[in-house]
Amino acid sequence: MRGAKALLNFPAEVVVASSSMQKFKPTLRSKKSTDLDSSSSFSTTTTGTSQSESESGTTEEFSLNLGHTLWTIDYTQIQLLNSAIIMVEQSEEEKRIEAEQIEKLYEFGERLNEAKDKSQNASDYQGIIEATMTSIKTKQLAAQLIPRFFKFFPDFSSQAVDVHLDLIEEGDTHVRVHAIRGLPLFCKDTPEYLPKIVDILVQLLAAEEFLERDAVHKAIMSLLRQDVKASLSALFKHIGSVDEPSTDEFIREKVLSFIRDKVFPLKSELLKPQEQMERHITDLIKKSLEDVTGAEFRMFVDFLKSLSLFGEKAHPERMKELVGIIEGQADLDAQFNVSDTDHIDRLISCLYVALPFFLRNASSSKFLRYLNKHIIPVFDELPEERKLDLLKALAEISPYTTPQDSRQILPSVVQLLQKYMARRKTGEEMNFTYVECLLYAFHHLAHKAPNATNSLCGYEIVTGQPSDRLGEDFSENYKDFTERLRNVEELTRATMKKLTQGMAEHSKAMAAAKSNEAKDSIKTQKQNTTTGLRTCNNILTMTKPLHSKTPSFIGDKSVNLSWKEAVKPSVSSTSTTAGGKRPAAANGSSSMGKKGRGAGGMQNQHVNRASEDISHGGRGGGRGRGMARGRGRGWGGRGRGYW
Template sequence: MAEASEASNDIEKLYQYGERLNEATDKSQNVKDYLGIIEAAGGSVKAKQLAAQLIPKFFKHFPTLSVQAIDQHFNLCEDEELGVRVQAIRGLPLFCKDTPEYLSKIVDVLGQLLPAVENVERDAVQKSLMLLLRQDVKTSITVLFKHVGSAEEPGSDETIREKVLCFIRDKVFPLKEELLKPREEMERHITNLVKKSLQDVTADEFKMFINFLGSMSLFGPGAPAERLQELVEIIEAQADLDAQFDVSDGDHIDRLITCLKMALPLFKRGASSSKFLDYLNKHILPVFDKFPEEKKLDLLKNLAECSHHVSPQECRQLLPSVVQLLKKTMVRKKLEEMNFTFVECLLYTFHHLAHKAPNATNSLCGYKIVTGQPSDRLGEDFTELYKDFNERLSTIEVLTRAMLKKLTQGMTEHNKDMAAAKTDEERNVVKTQKQNATAGLRSCNNIISLTQPLHSKIPAFIGDEKINLSWKEAAKPSARSTAVTGDKRAAAAAGNGSGTYPNKKGRGPGFSQNQLVNRALDGVRGGGVGGRTGGRGRGWRGHGRGRGYRY
C-alpha cells in the first residue's frame, strides 16, 4: 500500500510540474519543476511513462539541463517495461523539433534500437526515424550509414548493422522520390555514402545498393555514358580487377562472374566494358581449363552476353583467346565428348567479335576477308587453319543434329507421359522433363544457326541479336526462323520454349537455365554423343568480413 501511495504521489507531482510549466510565460524560470520531472523518471512505471512525455516537451527551455534530461530519457528507452520504452522512443523526435543540433545523436540512438524484438517497439523506432528523416534527410541518412560502416569507420555491432540496412532498404529506398530533396544533391550524397560502405558488404547487400543507385535519376534513363561509367567503376572495384588472379580463389571467381553480370545492363547503355574484358583476356581465358567446373558455363554465358558491347579494337584483342577456346570445345571426331552449351556460348561470342573485326579471323580460322588493311594478311597461306576449322564445324553439326533428333523424339514420349500422368507429382516430373528437353532443343538449334554461315571463305558474321541465347527468355519466334534443321517438330519445340527459368540466386541451391540445358543433353546422350554437365553449384561461398564480400 505504501508503494502504491508513493507512486500515486509521484504521478500527482508530475502533473503539477507539467501544469506549472504549461502556464508559465517564461518556462526557463521553472528549473525546479523540470528537475522534478527528470528525477521522477526513476520512479514507478506510470511515472516513467508520464516523464517520457514531459521531458522532451519542455526540453528546449532548459539548455543547462540538456545532458541530464537526455541521459535520463535514454535510460527510459532501455527500461525493463515495454510500455515505458515505447513511450520514450516515441518522444525522441521531439528533442529535435526545436533543437535540431541533437538530431545526429537521436538518430544514432534510434539506429541502435532497431534490433528491438517486440513489434510495437520496433514500429515506434521506425516511425521515429521516419519523422527525423523528413526533418533532415541528409543528416539522418549520414548517421544511419555510420552504422553500416566503411573501411575508415567500421560499423560497431553486426546485428545493428543488419537492421539498419534492412531499414534503409525497406523504408528509405522506396520513398526516395519523397525524401531525397533536393534530388540531385541528395542522390549524389547517397552515392558517396554507398561508395564508402561497399568495401565491406555481403553479396546481397552489394546487389541491393547497386540496384538502388541504378534506380536513381542520377543514373537513370538519359544519363550520360560517363555517369554510367561511375557505376561500372564501383562494380569493377568490387570485382577486384586490379588483383592478380588466382584460379583457386573461389570467392574472387564468384565475385568476378556476378559483377560482370551486374554490369551488363550498363554496357548495353553505353558504359565501357574494357576493364572487365581486358581482365578476362589476360587472366581468365588463358586458365579456363583450370576453372572450377561449375563456374565455367557462368563465365561463358556472361562473355557471350557481353560480346555485343565490345569495341573493334577490343574485339581484335579478344578473338585469339576466344578462337583458341572455341577450337578446344569443338571436337574433331564424332566419338569425342562435347559440351553443347559451351559451344553455343563460344560460337555466339565469336560471331559478335568477328563482326566488328572480321579480318582478324583470317589468321585465326583461314578466312579470306578483304578490308584493305595490312592486318588482312592475304599474302599468307592459312589453308590448313581453314580446313581444320571447317572439319570441326562439320563434326559439331553432325553431333548437334543427332542430339536434336533424340531430343525431339524425347518430346513425343514426354507428351505421352503427360497424358498418362494421374497425379500432380507425376505431372510436375514430366513438366520438368519437357522444360529440360525444350532448353536443349533451343541450344542445339542455336548451334546450327551459328555454324552454317562459318563454312564460307568469306563468312557473314552475325552482329545483331536475332539469335536468342538458349538461357534467355525468348520472344515468340516464327516457325520459319526456328526451323534450322528441317525437322518441324524440333523447330516447334524449340520455338515454343519461352526459356522462363529461375536466374542464379545469391544463396542456396536452385535450378538455372544452363542446368536445364545440360540435364536435357545428359538425359539423351549416347551413341558417341557425350558431354559434361555445367550446372551451377550452391551459389556464392562466404569467407567472413574483410576485403570484398561478407557472407
C-alpha cells in the same frame, strides 16, 4: 476503517471473491436457526481441537449471525481477512499518491507551456525529471514532457538525457514506447544530439516486441525528415566500411534491413534537395560497398540505378561512375588466383550486374581485358561448375564490345572454340552449351572486327585495311575450322533426333501419369528437352554461315540464347555483315539486351546426356549459378561470405 466497513457489509463468501482474497478459501460452518431474530449478531466461542493443533489445544472461532444463517469463521481466517483489508487500504493510498504526482506533473507542464521565458521555470523542469523515479503512469507522462522542454534548459541537458535513457530501459513496455517516441524531440532544436540519438535508436532496432520496434522505426523516420543528411550518415556508420568496420553484425543486419525496407522506398520524399542528397547517399553507399555481401551489393546497385542521378537521362559520366563501382567490386585490379572461387563468383556476378549499363553505352573494356588476360588463359583450371557460368557471361557481354576490344579477345575465343569443337569423332567431349556460348560470342565479336578472323579461321574478308592480311596463306586454318564445324553439325543433328524422340516419350508419359508429383517431374524433363533442342538449333543456325570463305557474322538479335526467355522479333532488321563491309555499332548499340539468366544448368546437362552415345563425352554443362563460399578478398578483415 473504511475498507473494513465495506467488507463487513457482505457475507463471507462474497468477501472471498475479492481480488485481495484470491488465496483465502475459508471453511464455513452454518447452522439454520428458526429461533434467531432476523437481525444479525456477532459472538466468539472457544472449541476443542485435535492433538495436531496448537499447544493450547483450543482455537477461537467467531460466529457471525447473518439473517437466518449462523456463519462461523476461525481466528486464522480473520487474520487473513485483516491482511487483505490492509492491502486494499495500501493500494488505495498508492493510487492517491500517484494521482497527486500526475496532477503535479500536469501543473509543471502547464506552467512551462504558458511561460514566455521558460528558462525561469527551471524548478518545474527539475520536478519533471525527478518524477521519473516514481510510478509507472508518472514515468509515461514524464517521458513525454522531458524532451518537449529539453531545449529550454541546457543546464539540465545531461541529466535529462540520462534519465530519459533510463526510461528506455524500464521493464514496462508502455514506458519504453513513450520514451522512444520522445527521442526525436531532443534533436529538433539541438541538432548536435542527432548522431547520438540515431545510435540509440539503432541499438533498439533489435527490440522483440512489435509495439516497441514500430516506435523505433517511426522515430528514425522522424529524424530522417528532420535532417536527412546527418541521419543517413549516422545510419550508414553502422553498416561499416574497411576503414570503419561495423562491430556488431546483428545490428548491422538490422540497419541494412531498415534502409532497404523503410528508407529506399521513400527516396523521392526523403532525398531533398534531390541532386544534393542523391549524391550524398551515393557517396555513403560507395564507401559501404568496400565490405558487403553479394546480395547487399546487388541491393545497393539496384537502388543507385533507380536514382535520377543514374537514370535513363543520366550523363555518360554517371554511367561511367556506376560501372566503375561495379568494376571495383569485381576487383579487376587484383592479380587473379585460379583457386579463389569467391573472386570468380564476384567477377561473373558483377558482369551480369553491369550488363544493363553496357547496353546504355557504358564501356565493357575493363571487364573484357581482365577476362582475356587473366581468366581465359587458365580456363581449363577453373572449377567445372564455374566454366559454364563464365562462358554464359562472355556470351552475354559480347554484343556490347568495341571493335578494338573485339579484335583483342577474338583469338582467345577461337582457341576455346577449337578446344570444344572436336575435329573428329575421336572420343573428345562435346559440350553443346559450351559450344553455343562460344559460337555466339564469336559471331558478335567477329561482327565488330570481321577481318580479324582471316588469320584465325582462314577467311578472306576484305575491308581494305592492312589487318586483312590477304597476302598470307591461312588455308590450313580454314580447313581445320570448317572440319570442326561439320563434325559439330553432325553431332548436333544426331542429338536433336534423340531429344525429339525423348519429347514424344515425355508426352506419352504425361498422359499415363497419375500423381501430381509424377506430372511435375515429366513437365521438368520436357522443359529441359525443349531447352536442349533450342541449344542445338542455335548451334546449327550459327555454324551454317561460317562455311563460306566470306561468312556473314551474326550481330543482331536473331539468335536467342537457349537459357534466356524468348524475345519478340524486332521489326527492323540489322541482319548480318557480309565480308565485314557493313559498319558495326561502336559499342553494340543495336545488339540484344539482357533478359535474365534463366536456370540453364539442368537443361545443359540434359542435352549433353542425350549426346553421350554419339560423342563419347558430354558429362554435362555445369550447374548454373553456384552459391558462394567465403569471401576470399577478406575486405575489412571480416571475410563475410559473399554469395
